Amino acid sequence: MKKIILLLAGTLMILPVTSFIKNFNGIPKTWNLEAIKAFHLPPPDASVKVVYAPEEYYNSLPDHIIYKTFPVYLREFEKPGYVDSLRNLEPEVVFDPTKLKTPEDWIKAGELVFNWPVAYSPMNDSVSKLSKSLFEGSNGRTTLDGIYPFNRYVLSEKGKLMVGSVSCASCHTRIMDNGEVIAGAQGNLFNNTNFANAIRSGKIPFPILQQGSHQLNYAPWSPSNVKTMPSNANEFADYIQSAPGGVIDRQGGGYEYPFAVPSLIGIKDIKYFDRTGLMRHNGPGDLMRYAAFNQGMDMLTSYNGYIPGGKNKNSELPAPKEWNHPFGYVGKKYTDAQLYALTQYIYSLKPPKNPNKFPAELITRGRAVFAKAGCVSCHTPPLYTNNKLTPVNGFEPPKEHFEKYDIFNVSVETDSVSALYTRRGTGYYKVPSLRGVWYQSAFFHNGSLSTLEEVLDPKRLQPDFIPTGFKPPHVKTMAVKGHPFGMELSDGDKRALIAFMKTL
Amino acid sequence: MKMLTIFLFVLAIKSAQMNTSPVPSCTVNFNVNNAGFDVEGSIGVIDSKIEFDINDPSHGIMEAILDPATIRTGIDIRDKHLKRSDFFDIENYPKIHVRSIRFKKTGKNKFDAEFAITIKSITKNIIVPLTVRQESRKISYTANFKINRLDFKIGEESLTLDEIVNVDVQASVNIH
Numbered sequence: 001m002k003k004i005i006l007l008l009a010g011t012l013m014i015l016p017v018t019s020f021i022k023n024f025n026g027i028p029k030t031w032n033l034e035a036i037k038a039f040h041l042p043p044p045d046a047s048v049k050v051v052y053a054p055e056e057y058y059n060s061l062p063d064h065i066i067y068k069t070f071p072v073y074l075r076e077f078e079k080p081g082y083v084d085s086l087r088n089l090e091p092e093v094v095f096d097p098t099k100l101k102t103p104e105d106w107i108k109a110g111e112l113v114f115n116w117p118v119a120y121s122p123m124n125d126s127v128s129k130l131s132k133s134l135f136e137g138s139n140g141r142t143t144l145d146g147i148y149p150f151n152r153y154v155l156s157e158k159g160k161l162m163v164g165s166v167s168c169a170s171c172h173t174r175i176m177d178n179g180e181v182i183a184g185a186q187g188n189l190f191n192n193t194n195f196a197n198a199i200r201s202g203k204i205p206f207p208i209l210q211q212g213s214h215q216l217n218y219a220p221w222s223p224s225n226v227k228t229m230p231s232n233a234n235e236f237a238d239y240i241q242s243a244p245g246g247v248i249d250r251q252g253g254g255y256e257y258p259f260a261v262p263s264l265i266g267i268k269d270i271k272y273f274d275r276t277g278l279m280r281h282n283g284p285g286d287l288m289r290y291a292a293f294n295q296g297m298d299m300l301t302s303y304n305g306y307i308p309g310g311k312n313k314n315s316e317l318p319a320p321k322e323w324n325h326p327f328g329y330v331g332k333k334y335t336d337a338q339l340y341a342l343t344q345y346i347y348s349l350k351p352p353k354n355p356n357k358f359p360a361e362l363i364t365r366g367r368a369v370f371a372k373a374g375c376v377s378c379h380t381p382p383l384y385t386n387n388k389l390t391p392v393n394g395f396e397p398p399k400e401h402f403e404k405y406d407i408f409n410v411s412v413e414t415d416s417v418s419a420l421y422t423r424r425g426t427g428y429y430k431v432p433s434l435r436g437v438w439y440q441s442a443f444f445h446n447g448s449l450s451t452l453e454e455v456l457d458p459k460r461l462q463p464d465f466i467p468t469g470f471k472p473p474h475v476k477t478m479a480v481k482g483h484p485f486g487m488e489l490s491d492g493d494k495r496a497l498i499a500f501m502k503t504l
Numbered sequence: 505m506k507m508l509t510i511f512l513f514v515l516a517i518k519s520a521q522m523n524t525s526p527v528p529s530c531t532v533n534f535n536v537n538n539a540g541f542d543v544e545g546s547i548g549v550i551d552s553k554i555e556f557d558i559n560d561p562s563h564g565i566m567e568a569i570l571d572p573a574t575i576r577t578g579i580d581i582r583d584k585h586l587k588r589s590d591f592f593d594i595e596n597y598p599k600i601h602v603r604s605i606r607f608k609k610t611g612k613n614k615f616d617a618e619f620a621i622t623i624k625s626i627t628k629n630i631i632v633p634l635t636v637r638q639e640s641r642k643i644s645y646t647a648n649f650k651i652n653r654l655d656f657k658i659g660e661e662s663l664t665l666d667e668i669v670n671v672d673v674q675a676s677v678n679i680h
Binding site for chain 2: 368371372373374376377380381386402407408409410411412413484485
């Protein structure tokens with residue numbers, strides 16, 4: 001009996017260790033060049049030579065050490081002495097993979113990674129730099145208790161407080177009109193007023209802005225009439241401020257061609273990342289790679305020898321301290337464990353409770369319209385996407401793509417610039433899932449439309465249309481072309497269809 | 505002169521039975537279930553030939569060439585898609601050929617017609633129930649049948665789009 005008890009006790013002691021080893025050993029390797037090559041779609045111009053940063057380079061980058069971070073409040077909501085009190089705290093490392101035993105542990109740890117900023121600026125003031133007035137007439141949002149989740153205070157050294165930004169949460173947190181905060185949703189909280197003011201005032205020298213914009217937007221295969229940078233500071237400030245909630249300017253996008261932010265909720269089932277389907281998604285390893293690329297490494301990919309974040313005229317990889325990312329990303333990498341935890345958190349995200357209440361007959365009618373009008377062919381239940389890529393006007397899928405990728409072989413004739421002439425371009429747009437459209441406000445890849453009513457409105461095809469979503473600042477009216485489905489429906493059918501979609 | 509009169513008389517009788525017309529009036533409509541609802545469409549016929557004697561069906565000939573570029577389903581982009589490589593691939597296969605192989609009488613005005621249907625270079629023989637009706641000034645031919653679109657590599661397996669396509673062919677030949 002004694003032997004059995006000892007054996008049992010021994011087993012119980014060993015179990016957590018083996019469980020940890022099993023989990024830890026099961027973590028995919030992020031910077032696996034074979035996997036990286038396989039998961040990327042090529043640029044639309046097949047002659048472009050794409051070279052990813054070598055494994056030795058990636059491994060040489062210092063790791064992010066994830067410390068406890070703290071919310072950034074608007075001044076009016078901040079408790080007196082709050083900021084100074086943070087400086088007096090001891091830095092606390094909160095991500096420790098050796099302590100992660102259960103799936104729930106990994107999910108919780110992933111939330112820390114999700115909220116971990118990767119760009120920092122010193123915080124020397126005693127009160128928040130942000131105030132209510134900054135948000136008046138701006139697209140940015142805060143929570144009801146005055147928190148601005150785009151930023152977090154970071155304390156990695158006692159007494160030295162930093163304002164951190166561009167975490168995953170910065171772009172993938174949504175604050176609803178009722179104040180509800182939805183992690184992982186299409187983000188809508190970024191306030192760019194301070195940045196725009198700094199541009200207008202000349203605090204940020206214009207040549208630096210131009211250079212940064214070029215780094216972000218230049219694709220070597222793009223024709224010369226596709227702009228990569230602003231002509232003057234005001235134009236750039238206007239552009240920055242013209243992006244409504246749910247729309248962001250991204251590295252590898254195009255100047256004045258921002259992207260609608262995707263919702264991460266339900267992404268486990270989605271086969272391609274990015275509006276352009278740039279990367280395939282076959283499991284956590286791919287999502288880890290996506291995060292690694294988008295949080296810095298994609299600026300170090302070489303396109304015909306042009307490295308957007310490279311030194312010596314964009315020709316060489318920079319040392320970690322030489323990183324020069326226009327968004328301020330530091331020259332560090334996430335550990336594989338951090339990225340794996342991040343994937344487990346993202347996969348665990350659940351949609352918020354849908355507050356929409358519609359009569360059952362309306363939903364039934366809407367469901368029928370959805371099928372009859374052919375929406376169902378691309379936005380196929382249960383995911384409300386067929387998980388395929390549609391070629392854009394100006395791109396004919398090469399034969400071998402039909403073997404490799406999931407192609408719905410017809411263009412829906414939306415604007416093709418982002419798919420053809422940006423570094424995220426593949427020649428395709430992904431068929432987006434309609435799940436959760438009720439908590440989105442940016443539709444179409446550039447976020448030019450902000451309501452489903454607009455999507456179904458034939459007036460948007462006309463040049464005198466004024467989109468409520470993104471439009472370049474110098475443009476007063478513009479047609480939002482393509483995806484002309486459902487426009488001829490009766491008003492009643494449209495109402496029913498929209499009601500149905502808002503239940504998804 | 506007498507011989508010529510007899511010849512013309514015989515020819516007139518023959519024409520009433522064996523209808524030959526270089527371009528009979530012919531329409532091809534189809535429907536296929538997509539997510540519980542029928543999608544209806546049509547494909548234009550660019551050439552057709554009917555030589556059919558209801559009293560001697562064994563020597564009958566029916567042929568048609570269809571143009572998949574004329575496919576219409578009511579949604580313009582869907583029609584464009586149907587013409588592309590994963591469906592009809594009209595660049596490489598601009599014509600659909602339908603050719604009769606044999607006919608077998610099954611009842612009054614009714615026949616089983618075996619047709620060879622060639623789409624995208626794939627030929628399948630299909631037995632089609634055919635109804636022939638002679639009216640005062642024309643003869644009408646009606647055929648309803650099903651094909652499996654996957655047999656011809658028209659699209660791929662789908663969660664929503666049925667594999668079975670119902671085809672309705674109406675043809676008529678005027679009698680002069």
